[in-house]
Amino acid sequence: xxxxxxxxxxxxxxxxxxxxxxxxxxxxxxxxxxxxxxxxxxxxxxxxxxxxxxxxxxxxxxxxxxxxxxxxxxxxxxxxxxxxxxxxxxxxxxxxxxxxxxxxxxxxxxxxxxxxxxxxxxxxxxxxxxxxxxxxxxxxxxxxxxxxxxxxxxxxxxxxxxxxxxxxxxxxxxxxxxxxxxxxxxxxxxxxxxxxxxxxxx
Amino acid sequence: xxxxxxxxxxxxxxxxxxxxxxxxxxxxxxxxxxxxxxxxxxxxxxxxxxxxxxxxxxxxxxxxxxxxxxxxxxxxxxxxxxxxxxxxxxxxxxxxxxxxxxxxxxxxxxxxxxxxxxxxxxxxxxxxxxxxxxxxxxxxxxxxxxxxxxxxxxxxxxxxxxxxxxxxxxxxxxxxxxxxxxxxxxxxxxxxxxxxxxxxxx
Numbered sequence: 475x476x477x478x479x480x481x482x483x484x485x486x487x488x489x490x491x492x493x494x495x496x497x498x499x500x501x502x503x504x505x506x507x508x509x510x511x512x513x514x515x516x517x518x519x520x521x522x523x524x525x526x527x528x529x530x531x532x533x534x535x536x537x538x539x540x541x542x543x544x545x546x547x548x549x550x551x552x553x554x555x556x557x558x559x560x561x562x563x564x565x566x567x568x569x570x571x572x573x574x575x576x577x578x579x580x581x582x583x584x585x586x587x588x589x590x591x592x593x594x595x596x597x598x599x600x601x602x603x604x605x606x607x608x609x610x611x612x613x614x615x616x617x618x619x620x621x622x623x624x625x626x627x628x629x630x631x632x633x634x635x636x637x638x639x640x641x642x643x644x645x646x647x648x649x650x651x652x653x654x655x656x657x658x659x660x661x662x663x664x665x666x667x668x669x670x671x672x673x674x675x676x
Numbered sequence: 677x678x679x680x681x682x683x684x685x686x687x688x689x690x691x692x693x694x695x696x697x698x699x700x701x702x703x704x705x706x707x708x709x710x711x712x713x714x715x716x717x718x719x720x721x722x723x724x725x726x727x728x729x730x731x732x733x734x735x736x737x738x739x740x741x742x743x744x745x746x747x748x749x750x751x752x753x754x755x756x757x758x759x760x761x762x763x764x765x766x767x768x769x770x771x772x773x774x775x776x777x778x779x780x781x782x783x784x785x786x787x788x789x790x791x792x793x794x795x796x797x798x799x800x801x802x803x804x805x806x807x808x809x810x811x812x813x814x815x816x817x818x819x820x821x822x823x824x825x826x827x828x829x830x831x832x833x834x835x836x837x838x839x840x841x842x843x844x845x846x847x848x849x850x851x852x853x854x855x856x857x858x859x860x861x862x863x864x865x866x867x868x869x870x871x872x873x874x875x876x877x878x
Contacts, residue, residue, distance in 0.1 A: 597850060654856035672870040
């Protein structure tokens with residue numbers, strides 16, 4: 475059986491960096507945005523469209539605006555979300571079949587549950603996440619800490635909704651992970667190196 | 677500042693073994709039942725009494741039976757719990773002052789929060805915990821899995837209540853820990869060895 479590591483992460487927690495570094499240490503494939511690129515190749519969907527759908531509510535209670543120019547009824551909105559989810563699901567299953575790998579986000583822990591992935595959840599205190607977002611310069615220069623906090627919470631809420639719509643699990647509930655790591659007070663580089671040893675098969 | 681590691685754990689998760697092994701790898705002190713023994717030395721309390729109080733509800737809604745022979749009103753019951761908590765708190769503060777150490781349970785993560793301990797929460801699936809309890813022979817030979825599960829859940833409920841009565845935190849909520857480890861599918865020996873490297877200061 476392949477060695478699969480899945481990373482779920484709060485926005486701004488450094489989960490993506492941790493995942494990439496673990497993949498580097500283990501010398502295995504790393505998939506994150508690569509999943510979106512692959513879905514673009516296979517469909518008519520654009521990058522902006524996929525990301526928009528990934529970040530929207532899976533079950534809107536009322537019709538909401540998609541993108542900037544048009545409004546969709548709830549049923550159509552769910553259908554869009556479902557097309558992206560199913561497309562990404564097939565890609566994730568193929569990637570996990572192909573070789574050992576680290577996969578970030580997109581319900582991969584649930585999609586690959588038959589393959590017994592090592593499931594990591596990465597989180598951090600709000601202060602640490604704000605600091606990390608500012609260091610990474612993620613469009614955070616011109617907004618206050620309060621606004622940034624509100625954006626971070628909003629992204630996490632959408633990630634949780636997306637996850638919970640497509641799985642029967644609770645996003646971030648430790649029972650669904652093998653290891654939950656709080657990056658508030660640790661060095662992600664060191665953590666990745668040591669976690670790679672931990673995960674590596676003897 | 678001393679290096680302090682605190683271990684909180686679900687019953688049957690192997691948290692105690694993990695803590696002892698981490699202490700061995702780091703060559704530092706390990707405190708668990710030692711805290712009870714020290715409290716006995718300093719007070720008139722017996723081992724059975726301390727353990728009974730540690731495992732009882734901190735805030736009974738109605739008078740309940742302590743031990744087998746007598747019943748106490750709620751106020752007196754809280755007073756007993758408080759005496760044990762405060763006695764153990766003083767001992768934990770002294771132990772952490774004396775040298776680097778691993779401390780298991782007894783709200784040590786909260787009591788030592790000014791010392792920035794590395795806070796670990798250890799948990800596992802119910803099946804793994806039942807298997808571990810049977811392997812350890814913890815009075816589990818003559819009861820069914822259902823009865824054992826009920827005992828495990830009851831002990832965890834008391835641990836959570838005790839913790840939440842004396843802290844303003846939620847027992848097992850990942851936000852209050854640096855690392856949460858699910859021992860269902862891992863080798864505790866290997867985990868201890870690698871976590872010791874992770875925690876060790878450079």
